[in-house]
Amino acid sequence: MIAFIGRRLLHTIVVLVIVSFIAFSVLHLLPGDPALTMLGIEATPEQIEALREELGLNKPLVIQYVHWFVNMLQGDLGRSIFYRESVAQIIAARLPATFFLGMLALIFSVLLSIPAGVISAVRRGGFLDSLTSLIANVGVAVPVFWLGILGIYLFGLHLGWLPVYGYTSPFDDFWLSIKKAVMPVLCLSVLPLAVWTRQTRSSMLEVIREDYIRTARSKGLKERTVITRHALKNAIIPVITLLGLQVRNLVGGSVLVETVFNIPGMGRLLVNSVLGKDFPVVQGCILVIALVVALANLVVDISYGYFNPRTRNE
């Protein structure tokens, strides 16, 4: 098992190095002089030269990458052009909001979707199944920003139950934090909830037909035991794979949700930096997001080994 985790860890590191290279190349893949691109056409040659010097663009590419990479390992992601601040500090300030909302959405979706999928599969064709499937299908189809705006109008402006925008840390004011989080978390959860429910349902339906389920029933086990102990443990395996993939989508969703609810998080930072051509920040965001997604997949891979003994190498 330790060897298995070690191998996975190695994979993750390789992936991160590759991503770091891509993030680094962002500056250089763009046509033209990066310094000119950043400053715009009205910049004077002196300004351009100064920026080139600051970014180290005068040195050979490989040296630049190694330099940048070494700095990155030390936590130095460069300075933002727009904010004139250390990128690491900017990200450190924005990350908690995104992380908080993302984790809540993840936990909420998992806790709701898996039981919903199981019940739906067990009562296949029944009322509960039809209802779940309908909601899941709508959930896949509805755009997140539309749902967000609808929520703001209904619960914020019309009913006045919930605050309509912003983020408060749970350590500052727990209840206000939760109140502000309700709508963004719901919006973020809609897609993964729908996808996982459908996946759990179809995976369960497949497993229920397997011979070993018949074997379990032939032993005289209660139907509940057959479903939870024998069927779910098998059906959950493909769902877990999807779980890792959906973490990536949560990041994508955070861009929309943070924009709609005006939350100072990573998603909005990324969008603003891209639009403002603040390349050091873009690079920093890409790295952090890649790190989070890679770690999520690492966790998935390791838990995969727990759930599926066949992938454990002897």
Place this chain on the structure above:
Amino acid sequence: MVQMLEVRNLRTQFKVDNGIVQAVDGVSYHIDHGEIVGIVGESGCGKSVTQLSLLQLISSPPGKIMGGEALFEGVDLLKFKSDSEQMRKIRGGNIGIIFQEPMTSLNPVLTIGQQIVESVMLHLKMDSAAARKHAVEQLKLVGITDAEQRIDNYPHQFSGGMRQRAMIAMAMACRPKLLIADEPTTALDVTTQAQILELLKDTVKHFDTSLLIVTHNLGVVARYAQRIYVMYAGRVVESGTSNDIFANPRHPYTIGLLKAVPRLDEPKGHKLVPINGLPPSLINRPPMCAFLLRCSYRTEKCYQEPWPELKVVDGQHCVSCYVDLPAKKLGSGGNVTILQLMNTAGMKDPSAELSDIVASTVSQKDQLTNSTYQSSEEILLEAKNLKMYFSGTKGFFKHEAAQIKAVDDVSFKVRKGETLGLVGESGCGKTTVARCILQLYSPTGGGIHFEGRNILGQPKRGLRNMRRRVQLIFQDPYSSLDPRQTAGSIIGEPLKVHKMVASKQEYSHRVAELFEMVGLDPSMEDRVPHEFSGGQRQRIGIARALATNPSLIVCDEPISALDVSIQAQIINLLEELQEKLGLTYLFIAHDLSVVRHISDRVAVMYLGRIVEITDWKSLYENPLHPYTKALLSAVPIPDPFVEEKRERIILRGEVPSLLNRPTGCCFHPRCSEAIEDCSSIVPTLKNVGGGHEVACIKM
């Protein structure tokens, strides 16, 4: 007297899109304390559904039990709800069941121990420590070595035979009064099958449990069952003691079934008598006898009256047929020789029509095989020291791991016009040999000479002609045909690829000819594979192989996916085509009786090597290699008299993995005659006279 289990008039049906499948249609049977009873029938005859119905394990919907009673010790099980307390007590507690596929019948994410322990805790009310101890004992009882360690293994760490042992341990763990074995050995190799059947018999004897064996293989029940029920199309058509059924079959279907199977102990050369036609569709079936259209004894009455009830003809012997086929008096079984027995059962048949066919083909085939055998000394195909190694890779940097020697130094010759049978258990490399010959694999070493030329290492263009001359018939007619291609285009495609027809007319003429050649109606050419039955699909596969006028056809398990009554049709077709077109076959199979029937010479493979090769007669009558002997003795013969007297060699262990092939002679760890040198010296094939070659250092 109250029977242990008495099923009365059980009816189960399934709703499907275009009607109702009457899967079980009024089946009655019983089994008493300590009895071993067999239920025999082909796929779809309802034999398994009957068992699942009485345990209420059929999925509902679409399945539904429509009526009948299942009295277990006098209590009707069908009165209970499927998930009720009482029913669950019966399942696992009083009636254990083991299924066909040990691969899929065990839960892959739970350890073997967990799966045994849970039912022990449930039925025997033990705590988890005691249950675990009990489970270890069960595993020991079914012959699993190191049970204390193996109990924490997952199913995928067990071999096929061991999984079935674990299944038996699981089913027997709570000391059921009845054990139902649903095709317990169908998915297993023949030597493993022999082990498992012996184990089943010993286990039920040890615990005084009744055993119900459900199977399609008549041979399996002949040795063990005291009474037999033969099922067809959802009904019992004949029942009686084992001797009644085998020595004196009275229902036309039973008679047909017994004659359709080649046997190890019958005189060779006669043609198999297949049951004509196809098993009926059970959807919205008419009320007449379902065997009617395939029956050679049918009378006017059969068309007019509903399906006849089972009626007693002699003691316990019951038959459901209007035609009263006369009983054959055989005297006491002990005094009858095998040959006499066969003559009585096969030749003096009441149906003149059938015995005519049998009689005429006996001599015909004998002459034919003799003549072709002698006249052609021309070697069509020769494999010389063929080697096929696969290298597994491992780890992140894909460093080379162990090499798998799937085929290791195999040499054989196939003469023009003959059939070389290649037999062996799964993993012995027989299919790999076939793929090497067809150039689907590039062998690691050695040579393949076809019509005198080495075809290895030739450029692709040069292979084209060879591909036309060497064709393949696949094992599984369901997955080997493109589901979206019409039958006509499947068969005609090779004609286009090899530019063998000049015009459209010639093409359609040739396709029609090929259809007729394999006994299919050319008007069916626009249908797609799923509109054909299994046997018909295999005919399409054969026609496709014939399209390019090949001289050699490699048949890779061509009949093992088919029902018994259909197998005989395909074997006969292959034999007819060989006579008519002068084909040469490399016939790969695991069924030794079929190989014996069809082959002129036979090669036996074990773990990638040929251990014995000779003409069929010497191999079957005078097997010299210990593995061949064990293999032959493991094949069940559908005849209780013969089985009673046969000596059995039960091999220990199972076929080892190619990854850790034993040193020296790879058979030595399982060989009862092994001496010390066997573990160090690799035996080569030695001619012991008359072209009989054996790879054993004791020869």
